[in-house]
Amino acid sequence: MNMNSGLKVGALLLALTAILIFAGCTQPATTTNPTPHPTATTPVSSTAVPTVAVDNQTLKTELALYAGAFAEGIDGNALATALREGPNSTAFATVLDDLRAFKEADPRIKYVYTLEQRNGRVFFIVDANYGLPDGSNYMDEYKDAPLELSTPVTAPIGVGPYTDQWGTFYSGYAPVSTTPGGPAILMGVDIKA
8 A cells, every 4th residue: 555545544534533423423332241140051251242233324324424535535537537448547556556445444344446327327447356356347237236326326325234246235335526527436335234
């Protein structure tokens, strides 16, 4: 990862943390399961086990925030150039590096990718897992995309759970700013459901 990508990720994480603090959702509610007193049939344990209760809406909101922050942190013009010029371009390599850095922001993130919405259809542009067995390829049609992507996405949204060929996920999507009249490009972020 180059220094620019590291700075972008740091700035995005700082912005995301501030958003979460002001939104009042820095931590999901936690509960502690009390340690049972051992009996002849229960194992002995001296540690309480914390569990995290995350509701669907909180997770969808968090993913929409991630997608929005990542969409703001990526160079929309470079992404539009990658769309035009394809995977052998410098712009594609730059966007790929940025997406891989974004993916490292949270260990729960399974996939980070960009999409083009065109005439009610959705196509992958750059995927952080590009070139890997579970990655999508340039301009692959996303045939089993969430229903919410069948209409233009104009603001960050959280969706899920839904199932596609890669598994069952909660996802965040946000529009990426490009030139006026340019392609409708989205940032996508997935967490396994």
